[in-house]
Amino acid sequence: MAVFNIQTREIECKIVFYGPGRGGKTTNLEYIHKTFRKNITGDLVSIDTQGDRTLFFDFLPIGLGKIKGCDVKVQLFTVPGQPQYASTRKLVLKGADGIVFVADSLKVQRKNNVLSLQDLHDNLKDYGRNIFKVPLVLQYNKRDLIKEGFPVLEIDTLEKDMNKQLKVPSFPASAIKGDGVGQSLKKCLELTLQHLQKELNWAG
Amino acid sequence: MDLKEKIYSINKEASLYYSQGMYEEALGKYRTLLKIISSYKGIKNKEDIETKIREKIGNINQKLDYYDSEGVFANVSDDKKEIIKKLFTDIKDDPEYKKFEEALTLAKFGQFSDSIREMTPFLKNEDLKNDAARNIVKCYEAMGEVEKIIPIINKWADKKIFSKKEAGQLIASSNAAALIEPDDLPESDNMEEQKETESFSPEIMEIDSVGIRLTGNGVQSEPVELDVSFQTGNHLSLIISSKEKRIIDNLDVGVKLSDMCFYSPIAVFKSTGIVLSKHQISSGPKKGDWCLDIEIKNPS
Numbered sequence: 001m002a003v004f005n006i007q008t009r010e011i012e013c014k015i016v017f018y019g020p021g022r023g024g025k026t027t028n029l030e031y032i033h034k035t036f037r038k039n040i041t042g043d044l045v046s047i048d049t050q051g052d053r054t055l056f057f058d059f060l061p062i063g064l065g066k067i068k069g070c071d072v073k074v075q076l077f078t079v080p081g082q083p084q085y086a087s088t089r090k091l092v093l094k095g096a097d098g099i100v101f102v103a104d105s106l107k108v109q110r111k112n113n114v115l116s117l118q119d120l121h122d123n124l125k126d127y128g129r130n131i132f133k134v135p136l137v138l139q140y141n142k143r144d145l146i147k148e149g150f151p152v153l154e155i156d157t158l159e160k161d162m163n164k165q166l167k168v169p170s171f172p173a174s175a176i177k178g179d180g181v182g183q184s185l186k187k188c189l190e191l192t193l194q195h196l197q198k199e200l201n202w203a204g
Numbered sequence: 205m206d207l208k209e210k211i212y213s214i215n216k217e218a219s220l221y222y223s224q225g226m227y228e229e230a231l232g233k234y235r236t237l238l239k240i241i242s243s244y245k246g247i248k249n250k251e252d253i254e255t256k257i258r259e260k261i262g263n264i265n266q267k268l269d270y271y272d273s274e275g276v277f278a279n280v281s282d283d284k285k286e287i288i289k290k291l292f293t294d295i296k297d298d299p300e301y302k303k304f305e306e307a308l309t310l311a312k313f314g315q316f317s318d319s320i321r322e323m324t325p326f327l328k329n330e331d332l333k334n335d336a337a338r339n340i341v342k343c344y345e346a347m348g349e350v351e352k353i354i355p356i357i358n359k360w361a362d363k364k365i366f367s368k369k370e371a372g373q374l375i376a377s378s379n380a381a382a383l384i385e386p387d388d389l390p391e392s393d394n395m396e397e398q399k400e401t402e403s404f405s406p407e408i409m410e411i412d413s414v415g416i417r418l419t420g421n422g423v424q425s426e427p428v429e430l431d432v433s434f435q436t437g438n439h440l441s442l443i444i445s446s447k448e449k450r451i452i453d454n455l456d457v458g459v460k461l462s463d464m465c466f467y468s469p470i471a472v473f474k475s476t477g478i479v480l481s482k483h484q485i486s487s488g489p490k491k492g493d494w495c496l497d498i499e500i501k502n503p504s
Binding site: 055 | 287
């Protein structure tokens with residue numbers, strides 16, 4: 001949950017990258033860490049990885065500088081995607097102010113995308129929150145694999161599967177190349193700060 | 205798509221999934237590939253290709269076994285534990301309470317041994333000792349070390365951290381309750397507590413439900429749990445729905461129940477019992493159901 005320090009005019013919020021295992025959440029954070037150097041305020045911490053799977057979470061603190069006279073700090077988290085890490089995933093999601101849902105465009109991941117979105121819905125509900133009211137963007141990752149001839153879902157199919165009811169902003173992306181990563185994050189931050197403005201009136 | 209293209213395409217897909225850590229998907233593709241290659245005659249170096257694919261399948265299976273054996277939680281390094289505590293502990297003001305919450309956070313992230321270590325000093329804190337004890341017990345349960353719970357609680361009782369009664373309640377509320385032997389219960393240190401400890405006998409204890417393992421044709425089944433509708437001392441009345449034909453048929457008058465569990469609000473006991481009477485209810489809302497009277501024998 002966002003913390004707004006009125007005296008120091010500082011606001012700190014939490015964005016969580018959610019989605020199925022091996023979908024590219026950590027790759028998103030790695031790209032942000034590599035690319036948005038001037039905004040990075042700390043190290044990218046991965047706790048802990050088992051081979052190339054996230055077991056607990058990744059964490060990256062960034063600063064957006066002054067917005068409407070307020071110093072905006074953001075904590076970026078990823079959750080472990082594999083189904084067996086449900087309890088950790090739920091813990092990391094707690095208090096999220098905004099969510100980037102990283103869906104995997106590979107056809108073999110179609111079911112896992114939907115299950116993960118359902119899992120997000122259920123976990124938010126357990127925290128007394130409504131997925132339709134949480135600042136959320138969808139990212140359709142691994143679009144670069146189309147060119148290499150791999151079986152990839154059409155954007156229309158992904159929209160139908162994931163966004164038919166939610167109707168939230170969505171972005172095709174290739175986290176490994178960086179395409180769409182900045183846009184997804186930017187839009188999520190925009191929605192989150194707008195939402196927090198309504199809740200906390202931090203911008204006065 | 206000719207055979208060569210098909211093989212190339214499946215192999216490429218399998219390699220992608222493997223490189224992305226999607227081992228289940230890679231395994232499926234390599235198996236398909238092996239099946240296709242094995243079913244065709246006249247493929248050049250067929251045996252070599254099959255061997256290579258089998259090696260890859262073996263390699264993936266090893267990885268999957270490794271992930272399965274690792275379990276959900278892994279121990280993380282000390283500096284990372286500090287990060288977990290910092291990021292996921294909400295309390296910032298009261299230093300004592302913050303430390304307590306940090307120990308709880310470690311347990312939430314599966315760092316059970318560390319949580320026990322950091323939680324133990326709070327057993328001396330009157331305000332927090334009950335929560336600390338409960339968390340320590342939960343950590344042992346999560347680590348699958350239930351057998352350590354009773355000795356450690358008894359140790360707390362010996363050190364006067366908890367009274368004998370409190371220790372008994374802690375044991376009863378843990379998973380270790382199922383392991384209770386009469387000798388495990390802490391001995392009382394005064395007459396009043398002696399009385400209360402004695403009430404750990406099912407003869408006078410309130411029992412909510414019982415677990416019975418049925419035997420039919422000499423074969424033991426899974427235990428069935430039945431609610432107690434009425435109790436006088438060590439005599440229990442159970443109502444069994446008329447739909448539970450298997451249970452009703454197995455519980456005739458005189459049948460000895462050698463493997464029973466008795467669930468009370470504060471403890472679980474293992475004991476034996478005997479069916480004293482059995483009759484079908486002839487009127488009222490439970491008409492057609494069966495009423496069974498059981499006498500509890502001494503705890504084993």
